[in-house]
Amino acid sequence: MSDFLTASVGFILAMLALGLVSILRGPGDADRMMSAQLIGTGGIAALLLLGTVTGVPAAVDVALILALLATFASIAFVKKGLSRLEVDSTDGT
Amino acid sequence: MSYAGDIVTIASVSAGAFFFLAGTVGLLRFPDTLTRLHALTKADNLGLGFVVLGLLPQAASLRDGLKLISIWLLALLAGATVSQLIARSARQGGPAR
């Protein structure tokens, strides 16, 4: 069982490496941010799997923190364009 | 750690890995920002969901299982919220630099 889970961790890490390629490629800031989010989600999955394989419960806590940080990172990114967002929400009223 | 539990784990973690693959391939192949956003938010969160589902039979206690589920719910809520924020700014030509 732990062999299978370790292999899954390897596979998901390979997907994360592809996500890095997509950060390099861009082209826009939003695309790079989405890749960063992919890496966040994949990192959470890899940590949860690793925590189970190695029996280190702290890995699950690290995954929890990663989930929080990925959210904050994306919100900080979007807040950069906040003035445009406010224009958008007022033209609907 | 029962036999049936192991089967659930293998099937579900494999499904999770498949959705991570699909999300990453979509991110690389889809033609524009908004379509890539579809790939990211949907396939990705589902991938994490299946990985969590697969780890539940291996969880040592009920609390560990609930913790895994709450991490997934947090990621799901965050993904759903962030995706519409990114979509709004992408439709308007990206955030101001």
Next chain:
Amino acid sequence: MTGPSGDQDARAGITNVGMWSRAVSRAAMFLCLWLVLAGARPADIPAAAAAVVAATWASLYLLKPSASRRSPVAIARLAVLFLYHSIVAGWDVARRALDPRLPLHPGFVAYPTRLPHGVRRNVFTTLTSLLPGTVPTGERNGHILYHCLDVDQPVLADLAAEEAALVRALYNE
């Protein structure tokens, strides 16, 4: 992101007693969350108490309690619908991403919603961002503008079904 009309749900005169019972039930919820995430250790009690109080205050401040009835059955039905839609959505994206011909007909669809501005509409857009092939991208003329992977799909009907389920679950007045 709630906008100027964000506390629309707070109207309909909530009494003081009702406010306290909401506060207690939310605090109980946060306490359960703490126990799940951090475990029960006597040394943690001060930190747990501070966290629960802060979380309850923030949640009451940011999300005003609404007076509408909530039906557990309808919420369960909404959760099932939501999970089902997430799986269909993920499968749909996976199929399109891995298909060598890359079958996409992307475009925008305007959905005329009956939900008022503010919290309710935000909940709806958050839920529907997980529907198959739709991502809400903001509003125009009071319609929610969705970006679709395939504009040939029955997107508007799906959205209407989701809105009806949401109203039944949370905003049944």
